[in-house]
Amino acid sequence: MNIIDDLKWRGAINQQTDAEGLKEIVKEKKIGLYAGIDPTGDSMHVGHLIPFMILKRFQLAGYRPYILIGGATGSIGDPSGKKSERTLQTMEQVEHNQQCLTKQMEGLFGKDGSFNIVNNYDWLSKLSLIDFLRDYGKSFNVNTMLNKEIVSSRLETGISYTEFTYQILQGIDFANLFKAHDVQLEIGGSDQWGNITGGIELIHKLHGSDAKAFGLTIPLMLKADGTKFGKTEGGAVWLDPEKTSPYEFYQFWINTDDRDVIKYLKYFTFLSHEEIEDLADKVKNEPYKREAQRRLAEAVTEFVHGKDAVLEAENITKALFSGDIKQLTTSEVEQGLKNMPSMEVTNEKKNIIEWLCDDTKIEPSRRQAREDVKNGAVRINGDKVTDVDFVIDPNAYFDGKFVVVRRGKKRYFLAKVK
Template structure:
């Protein structure tokens, strides 16, 4: 069997390793425990958060045991990573609500079969007194060394509180706890976590002896080909929570990736094999307009996060919007597919098509123009062309009486929500 490190390198998923040879040999010899963490600063992950957890998932599929820390303790004080100012502290009630939501998302991604474990660092960090913290852990950390860590040094000019300064000690304590209690020997993190990871390994060696086998692996910063940060759109972050980013929007995010990026993302965010990805790479070069690589990317990541039914829904919506045959969509699919399209509220009374287009929805700015567009076949209601100016529109006849879909011309859609 191929060593998973070889696969990760082929996928471009390895930035730094603390002991490349030692880790490679350890993984060849046995199944290991490894971990990554996330602080409950929000009630959902976004696609950027997926990056380290995709690595954990690959280890899980290769027979290793991932441990995920939901940072109830560290999340209550704030991680200085990647920010120019102090994080606003949240209430404990909000943190606990976020913990619950993130735990659910992790269970959706990793399953509930016992092949992985979720822990909360509040369970052990909250039991340590200030004096014990200073005596048993603070003595192991040199301030000069801590100041030189990039995660801290990048904040010194703007200023950093003692609270956030101690974050790397707490993260190191997490690694030590999991090493001693959960058989974890490897920590996974983003490139900006290198300093925290190496601090944790040093703490383990000081506590358990310098022969202790503990390792760190970081992942490259994910950038798009234009140099901008991966995972952002004009509308903001792309969330895993379907209430924040619908599965259709999620699917479209991956479908819209640049040809220059799609193979990189196929390697990173899917579990497709080397041969299939290389074949898709050739097809992209030969016929980029077909966008087959983007479609496979969208299918795979959407299925991983939202399930097979969500892929079917997203593909149904995509096909219906392209063809104009929206009558085949379900009410839920309409809600997803038309979420960001122009919308207006209407009542549920029957109305003449001209009055409907002008008075009720303002889709047309005059009765004369409305009559012309109807007569010329430029107006479709729920996918059906309307050419008779005497047609009555009954909002109760479609999509459970909740919506009327108007299409003007070839591409202009309007969502009419029934009050």
């Protein structure tokens, strides 16, 4: 199947500058293509994955992907959909972020030489103001620039010249990659359409109207309830395991709504059409089994964090559901109960009633604590405790770092030992 047809089946195409021309050229040759990201932060979140999943598909099909990290554009900021200017970062912070993003990209795309990472600072920093105005400024019409949606939406509140010229810099990027590396396709979000077409127009002015350059944008990803994809109550879902643990990452995908799961399987996994269609039937006929969600969580977590992270996430999930947490490692406890109610305790051995009521405030009173213990409603580190004279030893489990309490069937508490 032609890769463009595959992308259409997956619902991954929003707009194309020349649909027939692009479909023909990807049949003729293994073109170069690129997607960009500015180092405005030190980690991508799952929303950033969207264009790079398309790039990865081209890589797997043998094409030549380029990832552009905007060391130059990231230092000035693009005009976001917000009504205020971006805060400029120091060059030191931009450099740090660039190194972090490079490491993440290498994790996703490998180190086998089948893709390239470029930095637009390498060519934009060499442009003098006169060269910028003479060689490129003449090719951009101000009226056209004002009509770009990302700019026009800001005219009422105001936009700086710096952010206004961002579209020129992005156009220069495409033109430079076209000339230096024969990159003929730029991929971006739907909000990048104006910038992408601006780059193609620049290429045509510099190299002739028959120069083969193409643009493709991806749809805005919304959940079935109309909210923005990738956001949770706790904020963004990051690719950095220090910001979002692999277990939390896995849980994000496994909790996908039935109405969204097939869309995400098509977009965020490399499963075959046949397997996805089979999972779609299972969602329709056996939704309670949530097989599609499990397959989605496994596939995306493995892609981002590796097979070991999947096994770890599944182990934590199983242990928390069954209550058998003694099998978990200290690291897994920290991941799995990261967002549970927590408190600090000393490593002093104490009677369970006193500890539950006075030290941790898990129980509202000693009377309630005694009642819950006698009724078998309290588990300490996975063991049911029914003896009101039981003594808790904070050093007994999990390397003396944690005491895990389960009260009732589902409520977990994490006591961190000082």
